[in-house]
Every structure is written in structure tokens, then in C-alpha cells.
Amino acid sequence: MADTKMLSSLRQIIQEVNTAPSLQKALDLIVHKVRNAMGTEVCSVYMLDSTSGDYVFAATEGLNPELLGKVSLSINEGLIGQVAAREEPLNLDRAEKHPAYKYFPEIGEESFNSFLGAPIIHQRKVLGVLTVQQRETRRFDESEEAFLVTMSAQLAGVIAHAEATGALEQVSSSANPVRRPARFKGVPGAPGIAMGEAIVVSSPADLNTVPDRVAVDIDAELEFFWSSLAQVRIDIEQLGTTLAGQLRPEERALFDVYLQMLDDKALGGEISDKIRQGSWAQGAVRSVILEHVYTFERMEDSYLRERAADVRDLGRRVLEYLQQSNAGPRDYPENSILIGEELTASMLGEVPTEKLVGLVSIKGSSNSHVAIMARALGIPTVMGAVDIPLQRMEKAALVVDGYNGEIHSNPSDELSEYFANIIAEEQQLSLELESLRDLPCETLDKHSLPLHVNTGLMSDVARSLDRGAQGVGLYRTEVPFLLRDRFPTEEEQRQIYREQLEAFEPMEVTMRTLDIGGDKSLPYFPIEEENPFLGWRGIRVTLDHPEIFLSQVRAMLKASEGLNNIRIMLPMVTHLSEIDEAQGLIKRAYTELIDDGYDLKLPPVGVMVEVPAAVYQARAFARKVDFLSVGSNDLTQYLLAVDRNNTRVAGLYHSYHPSVLQALEAIADAANIEGKPVTICGELAGEPGAAILLLAMGYDALSMNAASIPKVKQAIRSVTSEQAEEMLGRVMQLEDAEMVYGYMQSKLDKLGISQYLSPGALIAAGDL
Numbered sequence: 001m002a003d004t005k006m007l008s009s010l011r012q013i014i015q016e017v018n019t020a021p022s023l024q025k026a027l028d029l030i031v032h033k034v035r036n037a038m039g040t041e042v043c044s045v046y047m048l049d050s051t052s053g054d055y056v057f058a059a060t061e062g063l064n065p066e067l068l069g070k071v072s073l074s075i076n077e078g079l080i081g082q083v084a085a086r087e088e089p090l091n092l093d094r095a096e097k098h099p100a101y102k103y104f105p106e107i108g109e110e111s112f113n114s115f116l117g118a119p120i121i122h123q124r125k126v127l128g129v130l131t132v133q134q135r136e137t138r139r140f141d142e143s144e145e146a147f148l149v150t151m152s153a154q155l156a157g158v159i160a161h162a163e164a165t166g167a168l169e170q171v172s173s174s175a176n177p178v179r180r181p182a183r184f185k186g187v188p189g190a191p192g193i194a195m196g197e198a199i200v201v202s203s204p205a206d207l208n209t210v211p212d213r214v215a216v217d218i219d220a221e222l223e224f225f226w227s228s229l230a231q232v233r234i235d236i237e238q239l240g241t242t243l244a245g246q247l248r249p250e251e252r253a254l255f256d257v258y259l260q261m262l263d264d265k266a267l268g269g270e271i272s273d274k275i276r277q278g279s280w281a282q283g284a285v286r287s288v289i290l291e292h293v294y295t296f297e298r299m300e301d302s303y304l305r306e307r308a309a310d311v312r313d314l315g316r317r318v319l320e321y322l323q324q325s326n327a328g329p330r331d332y333p334e335n336s337i338l339i340g341e342e343l344t345a346s347m348l349g350e351v352p353t354e355k356l357v358g359l360v361s362i363k364g365s366s367n368s369h370v371a372i373m374a375r376a377l378g379i380p381t382v383m384g385a386v387d388i389p390l391q392r393m394e395k396a397a398l399v400v401d402g403y404n405g406e407i408h409s410n411p412s413d414e415l416s417e418y419f420a421n422i423i424a425e426e427q428q429l430s431l432e433l434e435s436l437r438d439l440p441c442e443t444l445d446k447h448s449l450p451l452h453v454n455t456g457l458m459s460d461v462a463r464s465l466d467r468g469a470q471g472v473g474l475y476r477t478e479v480p481f482l483l484r485d486r487f488p489t490e491e492e493q494r495q496i497y498r499e500q501l502e503a504f505e506p507m508e509v510t511m512r513t514l515d516i517g518g519d520k521s522l523p524y525f526p527i528e529e530e531n532p533f534l535g536w537r538g539i540r541v542t543l544d545h546p547e548i549f550l551s552q553v554r555a556m557l558k559a560s561e562g563l564n565n566i567r568i569m570l571p572m573v574t575h576l577s578e579i580d581e582a583q584g585l586i587k588r589a590y591t592e593l594i595d596d597g598y599d600l601k602l603p604p605v606g607v608m609v610e611v612p613a614a615v616y617q618a619r620a621f622a623r624k625v626d627f628l629s630v631g632s633n634d635l636t637q638y639l640l641a642v643d644r645n646n647t648r649v650a651g652l653y654h655s656y657h658p659s660v661l662q663a664l665e666a667i668a669d670a671a672n673i674e675g676k677p678v679t680i681c682g683e684l685a686g687e688p689g690a691a692i693l694l695l696a697m698g699y700d701a702l703s704m705n706a707a708s709i710p711k712v713k714q715a716i717r718s719v720t721s722e723q724a725e726e727m728l729g730r731v732m733q734l735e736d737a738e739m740v741y742g743y744m745q746s747k748l749d750k751l752g753i754s755q756y757l758s759p760g761a762l763i764a765a766g767d768l
């Protein structure tokens, strides 16, 4: 096969498989297309049935389809089992001569001599085997082998996604229609565990996010549907008339085609049949429309393929009207877990607060609005759960693990019990810990370690004060910027900042200057970059826009008048010159305000240490500023080269990695030598085990989510400084993050504080 032809068939096949409505359809399409592309006589797929551990004959072109689902091979058994076990392709000119060859009567393999099989591997797991066979006795050549290997590698992700939708049941030898337990990965959005019932929120006019739901009143759903259809018909007729003068006749004819499609003999009829069978109108529209889109997209003729977009557009229009008529208030179950393609802050508002226990969003990261709100409200949240099959999640029993960024659907009894215990323990704990509120955070030998809080919204304030925060270690000023549709004015900012400062006065509030870029883009100031985390971020943006920086600093200074409890902190600093420039601007704003008659004190100015360069220059930085504060979230991301929001590499993101711990210690040493205070405000500070290590490293204060304060306080109050130092000494000799977790967990156990959860402690849940 010529290389260019190969590449284009690869692309086309992947694209088409991606739109298949179910796993079985995807597999059927794969065998059909791969057989054609390679010009072989047989193409088949065997899929892993995770219950039995066998590879099941799941799709074929060329062998006996009657045996689909009936033939299966265990690992190592037959040629398929060989490919799966060795995780490598197997290329044979005479298959039956291979010692592992296994003959299945009636499958129809006897006339095919040569065999090529490639494993389908996703995230290190062999999901299945893709094979081609032909009569001629010859080895497949290198380019054919490369094609099949490339194809399986690309298909692995698509298959894994389709498999996650539960469609694997259809090819499973056990043919059990019961919903199976499944685990989906995302990233932590807000800490905590929630158990409850999934409520799917579909996005406006997005067919892919409409869940399956049983119609409560079939006649009413039919009525909704026909009236929505009538509306769309009117819209299209109007559009046709408005555009009449500007269109060519063949384009105008398209409008007629649209109108015919809506006919009750065409799509309209199919959809209403589905509703009569018991589906709600939106679900019926979704399944009929997507089925047709799939059919059109498979057509060889490119003109017909493009009609897929028309059908989809039509479906979207009908859905839009249906969503308006279905928009009435819903009945939410007691433990509702909202799950949606892209949850927004306003969607949260629709559920009564006492019924909302958890959130799952397919798109977004820990910095999305909704995650910020969730942290403020204390609702366990998982973001970026890309593999969740939204359409099938309605009413599913879910566990949201906001510590690890995982969701368990239809959990086994064992797993449910495990998480129910954690929830009960946490509730018990927070009751017990309430008594800690007014006790000092100090070690058994009276070494004190102030605990600060990270804030962003006004609603954070009450919770923070409730839990005994001793100041704000990080006020993320971008949060009020994110929640608006334009830059807030200087006066608006002054008022917002004043509220924070007044609420905590006389305690100190550390305000960070605007930290946008990376994954935090303001809707009204979009930053589009290939590599945003290494791009225009934090101080780099504000130094390029002194007008934004100056107005923010002026607002902060004015807000602090008469209170004098503010500290200013600069994010993402990499070069010493950035500190000089920022300080120059801060001084300028200060002098101008003094000239204007304000009664102000110049506040302390500090920098965040969150890029590796800053670790090596920590002493030089410390000499220039009044304090250092470590952003361990970014520091971990940059030291380990792991995107903090990418679920694919989430398993590699370890703040207990020895290199991170060494960096943290080096920063504390640098600040201590220069005689400047050093604090930490990343998530790590909120972990009880880490807090003990940070104390021993010489950190002067820790800043964390309000929810973590009691646990951390309890941990610090359970050790002596000497014990903490001993633990640190031991940990710094360990060479692996898992070993550090293990060691710290056993130490916490011995101290009798094992029930204080840390993300590391929950890792074992995945094995249940």
C-alpha cells in the first residue's frame, strides 16, 4: 500500500469509527474498513471480557458471523491469546503450523493460511486483538504490519471510550444486561466523597449530551415533539424566504429537502415511534438523529457524507425547542449528583442546596468556575471526566471521589460500604474537630505553625473563619475577574478587596495579583496559545499590561486604607527583573495615592515560587522581597513535566515525588538563610502528612482550603518537632513517591491519626 493512501485510509477510518453510536457498530465498521483498506479476505476483532478475562470473538468480515460472542480464548490460548499475552503483533505465513494454533470447527478459518494479529492496547491494558487473514501462504509485508499496528494503537482510545459506555455488554460472553460497576478518571475539582444518584444536565442544543430517560407521560412527550417540530418548520420556511434572493436554485432546494426530512413519514415518524415505545422526546430525537448522522457519515459519496451535518443541524433545532418546553422545575432526589458536559455555575443554582451532594463535569479543570464554586461550597467534585458516557448515566448510582478525581458508577456493595464508611468517618471527624477551632495549631512541644486559608469568593470567608483560619495565605484575585463579563473597574475591585480585608482584619490577607493564562482564560480576554502553561501567564501578562496591573494594585492599596492588613504576592515569577519591574509599579501606585491624600502603608510584597527556575534562585528572590510562598500545584507540574489538568498523565502527578520534596526543602532553606518568612499555598499544604513534613522543613505557615484546616491542625497537634524532623529525615532518603506515601501513612497510623484522609490513603480504593 502506498504511504499516502495508507495515511488517508487510516484517518478516514478513525474519523468514522469515532462517530459510531455503539461499540458493536464501531467494531463492525473497523473490520469492514480495515479489510477493504488492506485488501485481505478476513478481518476480525476479539475483545476482552473483563469478567471472564477471555478474548471474545466480537466482529468479523470473512469468518462465520454465527459464532460471534460464542468463541473465546483465554490469555496465551491460541494465536489470539499469544498476541494478547506478548503484547506484540504476530505475523505468520502458515497459521496452523504455529504450536499455539487452536482450531475452532465452523468458524471457517481452515482455508486461510496467513495470519497477522495486533494487540489493541489502551493505557497499558490489552483491550483486544485485531487480526487479518488471507488464503495465500505468505507473510504480510512490513508496511502491512505497520498499518495494522498503527490502526490498533489509534483505535484503542476510541474503543476504550465506547467500552466505557457499557456497550461491551453486547459482546460479552456472559450476555448479562445488568449495569456493571465502572470507574472513570478525571481530575480533582473539590475535595471530599459524595454518594448519590446521577442527574444529567444536558447542554443547550447539544444532542450528544441528552440522556436516556423513560417518558413519564407519552402523550405529553408526543405533544412536545410535534409542537417543537412545527416551530422548526416555521423557522426553516422563514429562513428560506429571507435568503431566497441570495441563494442559487440548488441551494434553495436544500430547504425543501430539510422540510421533507421533518415529515411524519421521515425522521418525524421515526422519532414519534420511539416516543410511543416509551422514550422521552429529547432522547428519541437524539437517538434517531445520531443514527442517521452515522449512516450518512459512512457513505462513500462525499456529497451524501456532508448531509450528515444537515441532519445534525435539524436535530439541534428541534432539541432547542424541546428543551424550552421541558424547562420546568425538576424533582431532584435527596442525594443528587449533577453531571454534565460542561457544568456552569448557574446550573448549580437550579438544584436546592440541601439536595446537591456532588458534581461531575466532562470538560473543564480544577480552575473552572464551577470547581471554584464547588470548593467554596464544599461540594465534592470531579472535573475532566472525559470517558463518562453521559447519555447513559441518568439515575446511575455514583460515588464521586473528589480527592483522587475519580467516579465509580454502580459501585459494588463492597465499594459502597468502603466509601460510606469514609463519609461517616469524615462527618464524625468534623464534629470532633469543631472543638479544635479555638485551639492553637502547635506541636506537642509548643512549636506553633499558623494555618492560613486560600480564598477567592466572599462565600469562602465565613467557612474559613468558622474553621479557625489565622489569615489568608492566598486570595486568588482572578476569581472575581472570572465571574464577570468584562474587567472589573478599579472601584469595583476596591470594594471586593475591601470586603476580604475587613472580614479577616486584623489578620493578614495575602492578595495575589491577577494570575491568568495557562488554563485560566477570562471569557472577555481570551488567550489562545499552543502551549499555554509555558506561555503568557501570571506576571508575564500583567507586566505587559501595566494599566491592568496598576489599576489592580491601586484598588488593593485603597482597599487597605486604615486596615493595613494586606500583603501583595506576585505569581509565576521566573526572572529577577520581573520582581524589580513589579515593585517599581507598586511603588509608583503607592506614591500616586499618597500624593492624592490617601493614608497608606506600603504593604509587604512577596513572590510565589512555582517554577523550577525560582527554586534555584530562591535566595536571590528572597533578598529582593518580604516573603516567599510556594505554589506547589504549579511547582509539581513544572518539575515533573506533568500537566496538572490532563487525566491521561494524572497518575504521574505526585507532590510526594522526591524531587518535589527536595525542591520544597531547598526553598525553605534559602528563605531561612536570608531571614525571610516562607509559606506554602498549594494543595499539598492541606494534607496532614505533608503538613508535618513542611513543618520540619522550616515553613512558617501553611495555606489551604478551609475544609482541610481541622485535619491539618489535629495532625500538627499530635507530633513533637523532633518526631516531625525524624520523619522528614527518613522521607528524604526514600527514592520513590509511592514509598513516601506508604511511609507517611504508616507513621500517621502509629500516631493514631490514620483516619485523617489524604489522597494517598485513598489509592487503595481503586483495587476494590
Ligand code: PEP
Pocket (backbone or CB within 6 Å): 474, 476, 515, 610, 630, 631, 632, 633, 634, 635, 681, 682, 683
Ligand atoms: C499553585 O500553583 O500551587 C497555586 C497555589 O496557585 P494556583 O493553584 O492558583 O495556580
Ligand code: MG
Pocket (backbone or CB within 6 Å): 571, 610, 631, 633, 634
Ligand atoms: Mg500557581
